[in-house]
Amino acid sequence: MGLGRVKSLPFEVIEGEEGSMSSRLVVVGGGAAGMSAASAARRVDPALDIVVLEAGGYAAYGLCGLPYYLAGLVESADDLLAYPPSFFREQRRIDLRLNARVTQLDPQRQTICYAQDGRERRLGYHRLIVTAGGVPVRPPIPGLDDERVFTVRTLEDAISLRSLLDAGRIGQVLVVGAGYVGLEMAEALTARGSAVTVVEALAQAMPNLDAPVAALVEAEVRRRGVDLRLGTRLEKLARAGDRLVARIGGQQLSVDAVVLATGVRPASSVAAAAGAATDQAGALLVDESMRTSLPDVFAAGDCVATHHRVLGRPAFVPLGPAANKTGRVAGTVAAGGAASFTGIVGTAVVKVFDLAVARTGLTLTETLAEGLRAVATDATGKSRAKYYPGTSPVHVRLVHTPGGRLLGAQLVGAGDGVAKRIDPIAIALQAGFDVGDLVAADLSYAPPYAPVYDPVLLAAQAANAANAIASQPNSLAV
Structure with missing residues (x-):
């Protein structure tokens, strides 16, 4: 994964310069989207010449599993591989080339240049799919080039950090960023016995939640012993012997390692430099068939902006399920078949210690930023029948217009019940349901799994009642 510039390398021309190969598909990136794309192309055309160029040393691994590998829940890095490289090469006849970083794209000549084994090479293509993924955001802070600073965006990075953890050399660690990855890493490192400090420049954790929902997550993180500091920035980092000294919020903190979890940006620079259209975030713009604005060039995965079905426009929302789906399309x-991707609603769930945190659609903050008139309705119900052992609270926030149009939801609670409940709301968003339709949803019930009045139904009923009051003449509702 990843596109980058490589200079001053010996140059070698190989395999079909200037598009002379009439039936070669080249895929840039060997992650979820890239290997899904290559495998789908092989199913469509058994005779197609398929080459995958992966910048790193591993392909087709579970990126989202890295925190669990670091926590020790996944024993071996190989367990994260969907298939070994030999499977793709021998069973699917895909020419997978590792440590091959693409440096330049020439859409007129239909060639790409890539660096591998200290040489720069040129390769012609008939069709090209860019699945370069995302690049970690690295703030311009002195000291971040230290070997004890990790982004945990690649398996190589995770293996390096895991070796230090296994050797007992990470007693104290600083995590920069309190989003999904930052809090997953805080949990993983806490599980390994490290003392964890998390700094977040914003005033709340998980900025993709509304503040009242994020507060529930913050309380859980602090309850589990993490030193969570909001509204605090990493200002400087310096080496002090075997340790690092971080200046955060004007104070000094000595740590054994730093994990950067400050977000990702689309790895689209090479395609964009060749003229591919992008959105304001730099993500490649594609149509339903994943075609870019360049002829015979497709794109998929974390480097693209896909159609957001609630917003009604493209949005950069890098998530694993969409990467696999867009790669398949x-x-x-690209191999000559027919397929389309109709978009996303931004559904995600993450484990934060004993909580499951989920969202779909838009938050109230996001909705108001779009200039839409919206309100939020909150309700708290039980995960199971109140008399059944193990029941726990589930907090639901529905975001909707005063007229009842459903725009999004956020859920926080313990266990699998949150993941069970966010999915039907995601389907409701895709189907265009309003909160009244959600009230009528025929959800499953059994005491071990859900109460008769599910938390989602309680929230929908409250939202529907509020909408009814707001719609009455002389109503004072805002």
Whole structure:
């Protein structure tokens, strides 16, 4: 994964310069989207020449599993591999080339240049799929080039950090960023016995939640012993012997390692430099068939902006399920088949210690930023029948217009019940349901799994009642 510039390398021309290969598909990136694309293309055309160029030393691994590998829940790095490289090469006849970083794209000549083994090479293509993924955001802070600073965006990075943890050399660690990855890393490192400090520049954790919902997560993180500091920035980092000294919020903190979890940006620079259209975030713009604005060039995964079905426009929302789906569509169409991707609603769930935290659609903050008139309705119900052992609270926030149009939801609670409940709301968003439709949803019930009045139904009933009051003449509702 990843596109980058490589200079001053010996140059070698190989395999079909200037598009002379009439039936070669080249895929840039060997992550979820890339290998899904290559595999889908092979199913469509058994005779197609398929080459995958992966910048790192591993392909087709579970990126979202890295925190669990670091926590020790996943024993071996190999367990994260969907298939070994030999499977793709021998069973699917895909020419997978590791440590091959793409440096330049020439859409007129239909060639790409890539660096591998200290040489720069040129490769012609008939069709090209860019699945370069995302690049970690690295703030311009002195000291971040130290070897004890990790982004945990690649398996190599995770293996290096895991070796230090296994050797007992990470007693205290600083995590920069309190989003999904930052809090997952805080949990993983706490599980390994490290003392964890998390700093977040914003005033709340998990900025993709509304503040009242994020407060529930913050309380859980602090309850589990993490030193969570909000509204605090990492200002400087310096080496002090075997340790690092971080200046945060004007104070000094000595740590054994730093984990950067400050977000990702789309790895689109090479395609964009070749003229591919992008959105304001730099993500590649694609149509339903994953075609970019360049002829015979497709894109998929974390480097693209896909159609957001609630916003009604493209949005950069890098999540694993969409990466796999868009990769499959891109590979199918590039190989001559028919497929389309109709968009996302931004559904995600994350484990934060004993809580599951989920969202779909838009938050109230996001909705108001779009200039839409919206309100939020909160309700708290039980995960199971109140008399059944193990029941726990589930907090639901529905975001909707005063007229009842459903715009999004956020859920926080313990266990699998949150993941069970966010999915039907995501389907409701895709189907265009309003909160009245959600009230009528025929959800499952059994005491071990859900109460008769599910928390989602309680929230929908409250939202529907509020909408009814707001719609009455002389109503004082705002």
